[in-house]
Amino acid sequence: MTRHETSLSYAARIERVLSHIADHLDDRLDLDDLAAIACFSPFHFHRIFVAVTGETVAEAVRRLRLHRAAVELNRSRRPMSRIAAQAGYGSVAAFTRAFSTAHGTPPATYRRLGQDLRPAPPKAGMKTMTHSPALRTSVSYDVAIEDFPRLKLATLPHVGDYQKIGTAFERLSNWAGARGMIGADTRTIGIYYDDPSAKALGELRSEAGLTLPDGTAIEADMQWRFVGGGPVAKLIHKGPYADLDVAYAYLYHVWLPQAGRQPGEAPCFEEYLNNPRLLPPSEWLTAVHLPLA
Structure with missing residues (x-):
């Protein structure tokens, strides 16, 4: 196999791993299992993963889970403890520290600001397709x-x-x-x-x-x-x-x-x-x- 063919093979195999991670964020993601999905030896898999993606498996999982948590904070009223647990954190405090580092604001503040900035929901009996709500709080972009x-x-x-x-x-x-x-x-x-x-x-x-x-x-x-x-x-x-x-x-x-x-x-x-x-x-x-x- 040529160097070019090897590079293509590695990318395709790591792609399978990334798709599996994205589809199984709530599961236990064991390195040996991921290595098997990529058809790599567990002794070498993680080094190849880092070489191809530029991040560790733990960093990829954390990034994807925190992104999902941000979406949940914006879209739902689920308790913070459940969102923290789903993101892989044993306490709200640990989740708050990780989320604050990544997003620049604590999750409770992020949720409050997000709900305030989004369009108000339609009133009862009003069709979403024809409703053009105003933003709840003033927000501005340079267009x-x-x-x-x-x-x-x-x-x-x-x-x-x-x-x-x-x-x-x-x-x-x-x-x-x-x-x-x-x-x-x-x-x-x-x-x-x-x-x-x-x-x-x-x-x-x-x-x-x-x-x-x-x-x-x-x-x-x-x-x-x-x-x-x-x-x-x-x-x-x-x-x-x-x-x-x-x-x-x-x-x-x-x-x-x-x-x-x-x-x-x-x-x-x-x-x-x-x-x-x-x-x-x-x-x-x-x-x-x-x-x-």
Whole structure:
């Protein structure tokens, strides 16, 4: 097997492990079991995992569990003790320390601010599709109108909760990285087709995308897509991906009516401006783009 073939094989095997971790965050994730999934010797598996992903298994599990916890804090009223236990912490105090380090704020504060910033729920008897609620607390983003260049992306489809599209990005990035296609100019973009308030989470359609060199032969379940090529409203969101619905609420409920612009025919897309594996969620930067007519 050549060095290139070995790299491709390693990426595919680690990809299986990452998918298993994402699907079994509530299970005991034993290194020997993960090594078996990757078909590596347990003596060497973890070093290979770190070499391919840039993080340890424990760091990957912690990152994914804390992301899920942030989503739970925003979406539910579940007791903090249950969220802490599901994230793998034996006490609320330990969970609070870990969450505060990652997200820059304690989970109780994060939940309170998140609930305050999000759109108020529709009143009884009012249809969600026709309701355009105001943000509960004043929140503001700087929005710029700019021409976005037409980009060609290799994409991997994802159906389901937008907050779980990370699995598709992990797979796409590992696939491209093993082929030496990711460089300083590579752009990471997600395309989002549906309004989460109008469809069940399991029906939401999205795609994880990367800009890849011309002539790249992609896999059968991947697709070529184009984004941009016209005016967009753009804002930069700093913070966890779990909070991006606040940015969308601002764009649609505040900025769009005030700007007097009409949305275009293309779906919204996001560009991820830094690496979530290297920085805490409080430092993640996402450019949200709303195509305009």
